[in-house]
């Protein structure tokens with residue numbers, strides 16, 4: 001099992017150790033330490049934004065973004081059906097209504113052509129989620145946001161270092177959010193960030209992150225917040241990781257190109273789209289979707305790959321098929337066939353920035369072996 005290829009391995013061979021040692025030597029380990037501000041400023045600058053508010057994870061960043069916009073009962077928020085549960089948590093908890101858009105079967109992102117039909121007089125915001133390395137085409141979304149006077153939340157967790165028509169992902173939302181979990185291009189172990197150009201929204205997010213303590217009457221509260229603070233230790237990692245972002249993105253693109261080369265002629269599997277007219281894939285993960293001619297589903301494919309020593313992960317499960325949300329009476333009889341198909345037929349291969357060429361070849365060879373006999377309907 002020792003040469004099992006993990007689905008993700010981070011690369012921590014820059015200044016991570018040095019900056020962490022600095023935290024320990026100076027005693028600055030809490031959220032008050034200097035790396036937090038430095039990480040916020042350097043990350044925001046890299047994405048072309050005025051404010052960065054570092055938080056403890058990407059889910060918390062989304063919670064703060066939804067709450068900062070005062071989204072609540074009576075409001076509707078449009079978001080993709082195919083995404084992580086983090087996107088919908090605070091929308092539902094606040095009493096607002098999540099409104100889902102199905103996936104485009106080629107880009108795997110929310111189908112921007114379906115958004116307008118989901119807008120009603122109650123729509124307050126669109127939450128865009130860029131999926132797996134290729135961003136959502138922002139031009140049509142920005143046009144709708146402008147025309148209907150909506151707020152835009154941009155979840156760019158999977159898109160650190162990506163651009164859309166030349167502008168950084170994370171530069172588009174009234175509030176844009178990131179995650180720094182170890183499978184992201186910049187990792188802090190656990191961590192997240194909210195970016196904005198709006199001074200008032202930035203102040204609100206800073207308050208929400210820190211229990212809404214008030215500057216003058218610390219323990220008197222006008223609003224309920226959370227403790228979402230990032231520590232100096234995490235931010236130290238983030239500063240070091242950000243220094244290597246261009247290299248990490250180049251590495252991910254090389255991994256994607258190599259997998260594509262090795263798998264392009266394998267029957268029955270759909271590979272990630274390499275580019276569109278607005279972006280070139282950065283392959284946050286290298287996903288595959290099984291075509292209808294493959295007589296088994298993603299779960300079975302992953303089981304076989306695990307047996308061959310290759311780590312995998314399933315795709316997201318759609319929001320309208322989440323038992324917890326269905327029990328709340330949401331999405332009754334809703335169908336989103338694109339998202340449903342991806343959930344059942346999609347999974348991803350080892351994609352970490354630390355992956356070696358030998359590991360890519362081994363993973364691709366294992367894939368080929370599994371799909372070479374797709375006409376054989378026997379499932380062992």
Ligand SMILES: Cc1ncc(COP(=O)(O)O)c(C=O)c1O
Pocket residue numbers: 057058059060084086087129130155157158179180181191192
């Ligand atoms: C699109 C997206 N949003 C949000 C998150 C949640 O981030 P975290 O795991 O840091 O809470 C993830 C996590 O992978 C994600 O992929």
